[in-house]
Amino acid sequence: MAITRLSLTDFRNHSRLEIAARAGFVLLTGPNGAGKTNVLEAISMLSPGRGLRRAPLSAMAREGGPGNFSVFAALDQADLGVGTEPGSPDRKKVRINGAGASASGLSEWLALVWLTPAMDRLFVEGASGRRRFLDRLTYALVPEHAAATTRYERAMRERNRLLNADRPADPSWFDALEAQMVEHGAAIMQARRELVSHLSARLTQEPEGPFARPLLSLDKSSDADPEALAAAMRASRPADRAAGRSLVGPHRTDLTVIHAGKGVAAERSSTGEQKAMLLAIVLAHADAVAEARDMRPILLLDEVAAHLDPARREALYDRLAARGGQTWMTGTEPAPFAAIRETATHIELA
Ligand SMILES: Nc1ncnc2c1ncn2[C@@H]1O[C@H](COP(=O)(O)OP(=O)(O)OP(=O)(O)O)[C@@H](O)[C@H]1O
Numbered sequence: 001m002a003i004t005r006l007s008l009t010d011f012r013n014h015s016r017l018e019i020a021a022r023a024g025f026v027l028l029t030g031p032n033g034a035g036k037t038n039v040l041e042a043i044s045m046l047s048p049g050r051g052l053r054r055a056p057l058s059a060m061a062r063e064g065g066p067g068n069f070s071v072f073a074a075l076d077q078a079d080l081g082v083g084t085e086p087g088s089p090d091r092k093k094v095r096i097n098g099a100g101a102s103a104s105g106l107s108e109w110l111a112l113v114w115l116t117p118a119m120d121r122l123f124v125e126g127a128s129g130r131r132r133f134l135d136r137l138t139y140a141l142v143p144e145h146a147a148a149t150t151r152y153e154r155a156m157r158e159r160n161r162l163l164n165a166d167r168p169a170d171p172s173w174f175d176a177l178e179a180q181m182v183e184h185g186a187a188i189m190q191a192r193r194e195l196v197s198h199l200s201a202r203l204t205q206e207p208e209g210p211f212a213r214p215l216l217s218l219d220k221s222s223d224a225d226p227e228a229l230a231a232a233m234r235a236s237r238p239a240d241r242a243a244g245r246s247l248v249g250p251h252r253t254d255l256t257v258i259h260a261g262k263g264v265a266a267e268r269s270s271t272g273e274q275k276a277m278l279l280a281i282v283l284a285h286a287d288a289v290a291e292a293r294d295m296r297p298i299l300l301l302d303e304v305a306a307h308l309d310p311a312r313r314e315a316l317y318d319r320l321a322a323r324g325g326q327t328w329m330t331g332t333e334p335a336p337f338a339a340i341r342e343t344a345t346h347i348e349l350a
């Protein structure tokens, strides 16, 4: 899987940018503020969710531009487009092969995973970031996971509205919404378990390499069967009403990561070890997805190369080159990419 052509119109600082790329490495270099991360963010919009900065859509439209933007990518198998329209800057419009489509449909065509400097704190900060990371990895393996997540969240928003209503709502309304949450929630938990088991199988097979090997697990709540989940939601109604939101369900799951070699929790590992574990997860994930779906996720690695020591950098390049696929990487300087520049697509942003 590769993006062969990318065009941005009025996206952040790019009024118009056309990139013709090949499979393999795509290098984006240029000074601070040139718009390298913006290009990766634009690509990240071609997947369900809010993209790699989690910014509102209106912030992506170029300041001083017409107020809307578009991102278009030609892949080997499909043409994908996302953007906003004049007058509705907060609505994500999606086109797949020229026809209007839902955002969750994007994961059927494109599997994307990214690592950004902001994710350096993924293991240390709250569960929501880890859950989003887990879900993104899961979309790539089980594309229907994106639609299940959307439907689950829709039902939960309705339930939260009931919880916050002035007068206690009819229990049958809760029953109906919880039934939807249980249906989609069970699918969500099943897909995440599948992801973790595929990844764990990969990670334990691998020889001890330059990237610290992580052990992954989901918290206990994600083992719940549909009946148990339904009962837990029903039992939680009074507490949920007091809190004003739904307190149980797969929207609360956490991903636990342990440094296998040391038996230490990821959040207590060194900064470098944490980064190495993230890379190990992403690399193992690409292999797992390639095996299961016969397509290799596109990787977006923002400022990763410059932060690795030369030996690990080389190991990363060797591994990515050996397995194929497409990897977009950014850096302020071309030097760390010297070993791969000859074969890479290199875009210098001014
Ligand atoms: N909506 C927008 N319209 C116009 N310009 C924007 C918009 N949003 C952000 N920018 C500009 O984009 C630039 C940042 O781009 P980006 O983060 O992609 O840079 P970068 O090349 O990754 O830099 P660094 O090397 O520092 O990471 C900033 O100068 C910022 O002001």
Ligand SMILES: [Mg+2]
Residues within 6 Å of the ligand: 036, 037, 038, 302, 330
């Ligand atoms: Mg950047």
